[in-house]
């Protein structure tokens with residue numbers, strides 16, 4: 001069985017969505033997974049994302065998973081399915097504005113910093129609590145949940161601690177801001193090639209997997 005099939009066998013019964021992280025990979029590689037039924041692809045560079053969206057079948061959900069520069073939001077606003085990397089009110093406001101221009105409501109995740117590594121991006125939780133009501137009030141954005149990246153480490157205790165922290169943050173936000181049963185605040189995007197199993201054990205609803213599927217970059 002291929003790695004892809006094994007992954008789907010593990011994730012599907014758990015109701016966990018697979019984002020195939022295809023950054024830097026040629027379209028031929030993406031097409032192979034498309035032919036196996038994969039419909040969610042994640043990219044982190046806007047020009048590459050736009051190029052792949054233009055070329056590939058239109059029933060693909062494209063996810064933006066990387067740092068998003070404010071002046072590039074306009075290029076993805078017409079088609080993006082989910083932006084995982086909202087980490088400031090300013091960025092949220094720009095997505096809202098561009099969504100309106102495209103006559104769309106854009107789904108987003110709030111990226112939270114859970115790793116201690118300086119290089120990892122995302123909202124500090126206190127700042128997010130301060131901003132979330134304002135982001136929620138933006139009419140052309142729909143907040144679907146949170147996203148986080150664990151520390152790059154072999155120490156499973158560290159990773160487990162960080163993932164459980166993200167799940168706790170998710171629960172607090174849900175209770176305080178999205179407690180209606182019909183709320184679409186349902187997603188926790190966590191887990192990559194090296195730590196997806198720990199993420200699923202800790203409540204992930206969506207894993208972002210690149211190198212395990214496509215080989216190293």
Ligand SMILES: *Cc1c(COP(=O)(O)O)cnc(C)c1O
Pocket residue numbers: 021023044065066149192193194208209210211212
């Ligand atoms: C590249 C990337 C991934 C995938 O990483 P792999 O280790 O190749 O699975 C997941 N999430 C984000 C935000 C990324 O930039």
